[in-house]
Amino acid sequence: MDTSEDPLLPQVHGPIPRDRFHLVYLIFYLLGLGSLAPWNFFITASEYFKYKLRNTTQPESEYLDPQYETELQAMFESYLVVANTIPNLAFNFITALIIQRICLKTRMIFSLVLVILMFVLTVSLVKIDTDTWQSAFFSVTLVTAVLISSGGSILGASLFGLASLFPSQYVQATMTGQAMGGVFAAVANLVTLAIGSHVVDSGLVFFMFAVFMAVLTFIGYGCLYCIGYSKYHILEIGSTIAIDVNSHEDDVNYIDPDHGCSYYINILKKVWKEGLSVCFVFLVTLSCFPAITSSIVSVEKTPTEWSEKYFSALVCFLLFNCGDWSGRSVAGSVQWPKYGQSNILLVFSVLRVVFIPLLMFCNAQPRTSPMMFHSDVFPVVFILLLGLTNGYFGTLAMMYGPRRVPPEKAESTGAMMSTFLTTGLVSGSLIAILLMKSL
Structure with missing residues (x-):
């Protein structure tokens, strides 16, 4: 079909545009960073929320003392997990299903605007005295968390769909950017x-900073439509789908063999191994991090600033996030198992389950079961490897999945892979609750 006269399709004269100075790659890195950084900063501020929900009859300095813990403080983290996981999983599924019905621009802009507005609301409440209406503040915070999680879920699934329209290294850039969001939060x-x-x-x-990152992400996404290389990839895939549909629109006897449920089933048949791989990777990681890893304390008998103040922040959070970021970065240049070795990738993803007992046998407190590793070296090594393998194998699976389908199905496949990833996150979070009770 000749499309040279159609003004709605990208007109490419001469060679396909190049990603000059790797600008589009850097934008996807920024988009990955901006898609998770806001939520990372939201959960990093857990002490702020505990302060807002403190026992106001006691001195301010005692707001973290367990003996003065209020009911709202005790409920907050568990409610926050629910407010994150349920909308996150639900809207990942919804986004994967509506990806052909609601255009990319609408999904991206709506989700970013929603996240920005919710963080502006959160910022506006910081300096307001909420001591006299803590229950209302608790409710507002949870509703805000639900909306941020919903918007972030739509953004994440749409972003992976968008990145899947490009060569696989742009999925890797998105994954690496997301890991950098965790590093930023840990450093802060x-x-x-x-x-x-x-x-x-x-x-x-x-x-x-969360507002700043969300706004910067919004600007970065807009820039993709101003650069020849990204415009070509976004519009070329869209035109492929449009041509396929339009070529049969006047044929009343034509029956689309790949529509509705069949469309998603056919994709699933091709990428289920990569999908299960990324699901298992994040299931194991969330079973351990942050629930078990943050409960590990230094084995030093004499309290020091290292053991009391910095051990958890450095070993649990910063070390894991640096390992995760490193693993995702390495996946861009070193890829083993290779594309097509889906069985090997799935086996390695499942074998990561060994990290669960290894970390549980470190000095995780409180515990009733015996401890096997009596040195701080062990949790350092285990948590670093947990982060490295999470970033590396998870990124390989996300890169390989969209390559297994035709270009016109790449966006839907990217969103489907995001749903597998989120399913692993949610499942791992639920398993972590059971594991903490068994310590």
Whole structure:
């Protein structure tokens, strides 16, 4: 079909545009960073929320003392997990199903605007005295968390769908950017610990940075439509689908062999191994991190600043996130198992389950079961390897999945892979609750 005269299709004269100065790659890195950084900063500010929900009859400095813990403080983290996981999984599925019905621009812009508005609301409440209406603040915070998680889920699934229209290294850029969001949050947490800033001021900085990152992501996405290389890939795939549909629109006897449920089933048949791989990778990781890893304390008998103040922040959060970021970065240049070795990738993804007993046998507290590893070296090594393998194998699976389908199905496949990933996250979070009770 000759499309040279159709003004709606991309007109390419001469060679296909190149990604000059790797600008589009860097934008996808930014989009990955911006898709998770806001939520990372939201959960990093857990002490801020505990301060807001504290027992106001006691001195402010005692807001973390277990003996003065309020009911709202005790419920907050478990409610926050529910407010994140359920909408996250639900909207990943919904996005994967509507990806052909609601255009990419609408999904991306709607989700980013929603996240920005919710963080602006969160920032506006930081300096307001909420001591007299803590229950209402608790409810507003949870509703905000649900909306942020919903928007972030639509954004994440749409972003992986978008990245799947490009060569596989752009999926890797997105994955690596997401890991960098975790590193930023962990570093910010360490800085606030080191300078000893007030918890409210720390919360304000976290949320303002989240707003900044969401706005920057919005701008980065808009820039993709101003660069020849990204415009070509986005419009070329769209035109392929449009041509396929339009070529049969006047044929009343034509029956589309690949529509509705069949469309998704055919994709699933091709990518189920990669999907299960990424699901298992994140299931194992979320079973361990952060629930078990953050409960590991130093084996030093004498309390020191290292063991009391920095051990968890450095070993649990920063070390894991740096390992995760490194694994995702390496996956861009070193790829083994190779594309097509889906069985090997799935086996390695499942074998990561060994990290669960290894970390549980470290000095995780409180515990009733025996401890096997009596040195701080063991949790350092295990958590670093947990992060490295999470980033590496998870990124390989996300890169390989969209390559197994025709270009016109790449966007839907990317969203489907995101749903597998989120299913692993949610399943791992639920397993973590059971594992913590068995310590």
